[in-house]
Amino acid sequence: MLLETTKFTSMKSGPHLVVFGAIHGDEVCGPRAIRGIIADLEAGNLTLASGSVTFVPICNPxxxxxxxxxxxxxxxxxxxxxxxxxxxxxxxxxxLCPLMTGADVFLDIHSQNAPGPVSLFTDYPEDPRNRALAAALPSKYVLLGWPAIYEETEHDFGSYSTNRCAHENGAAEVLIECGQNEDPEAAVVAREVILRTLAHLNMIDPLPALSSDAETVNIRMKRVYAHEHPDDRFEKEWEHLELVSKGTCIAVRATGERIVVDCDSIVIFPKVTATPGEEWFYLGEVEPN
Ligand SMILES: [Zn+2]
Known part of the structure; x- marks a missing residue:
């Protein structure tokens, strides 16, 4: 097993940041963006002003x-x-877990299966460091409540996430979905996310402010649905973060059971290619600001 890790340390003390890419092997935006940042630091195009950063471009080689x-x-x-x-x-x-020891901040770069906008997850929003980092990143959508739905589901999906590991090691944590897996733009987003994280932590020179054209939309996750049978099917091809109104049928199970939302909801991570036993989709609700 060969894991490539690269660490940069400034002469000036500061936070220790850990950045992961490709926890999921087919999500290529993280490796591309991380390798670009490593190249810039090595070439001196980017200077680490304080602290240290550990990059793992490909966590699942x-x-x-x-x-x-x-x-x-x-x-x-x-x-x-x-x-x-x-x-x-x-x-x-x-x-990989031991890399979290001593980390102050953890950034996990992902992309998603379905089309849809950039979105960010912080599993421990009660930690003000997480909210502050989320606000510094280019994502209009902030998803909350992931740990709770995994505690409540009757399915045994496993709840040991990278964010949980970071949190239990005392680090601030954010996971960001930079776009659809195949979209080359996702790597551009991922690069900006890493640069803005470094700037937020005063580890590189400040960046121009984000355009604040849209207010943050907080989405509270409510429930995870498992794919149970090969003939379970979506009513249509949903986008990630598609808004659906009360009474909309999201999916129909092989048994004929219709999954209908009982209030205005957001479809999260609809996975057309899900197989029985896997997470199929999630529902959430917009939280008033
Ligand atoms: Zn992922």
């Missing part, structure tokens, strides 16, 4: 090489140290 999301299971559900890891991803977690 075998899945990345195969162009797949994962090899055995979702790395972002088994992200904890275990004594006798039973899968490739569990072995990766044993290598």
């Amino acid at each position: 075998e899945a990345h090489a195969a162009g797949k999301r994962s090899i055995d299971e979702n790395l972002n559900r088994v992200f904890c140290v275990t004594d006798s890891p039973q899968s490739y991803e569990a072995r990766l977690a044993n290598e």
Whole structure:
């Protein structure tokens, strides 16, 4: 198992930032953006003014090489140290989790399966550092409540996420979805996210302010739905963060059961290619500001 990590340390003390890419192997925006930033730091096009940063461009190398999301299971559900890891991803977690020790801030770069806007997740919004970092990044949408829906679901998806690991190590945490997996623009977004994180932490020179044309939309996650049967199907091809009004049928199960929203809702991460046992989609609600 070969994990490429690159660390830069400034002579001036400051926070320690950890940046991950390709926790899911087929999400290429993170590796592209991270490698670009590493090249800029090495070439002196970018100078680290304080603190230190550890980059892991590709956290799931075998899945990345195969162009797949994962090899055995979702790395972002088994992200904890275990004594006798039973899968490739569990072995990766044993290598990656220790990188969180001593981290002050953790940034996890992702892209999503469905089309839709850039969106950001902070699982511990009660930590003001997370809210402050979220506000510094170019995402209009902030999703809240991920841990709660995993506590409440009857399905055994596993709840050990990178964010949870960071939080339990005392680090601030943000996960950002930079666009659709195949969209080359996602790597441009990912680069800006890393630069703005560094600037927010005073680790590089300040950047021009974000255009504040739109107010942040907070979305409270309400429930995760599992794909249960190969014939479970969506009513239409939903976009990530598509707004649906009360009474809309989202999906129909193989049993004929219709999944209808009982209030105005947001469809989150609809996965057309989900297989039985996997997360299929989530529903959330816009939270009043
Ligand atoms: Zn991902």
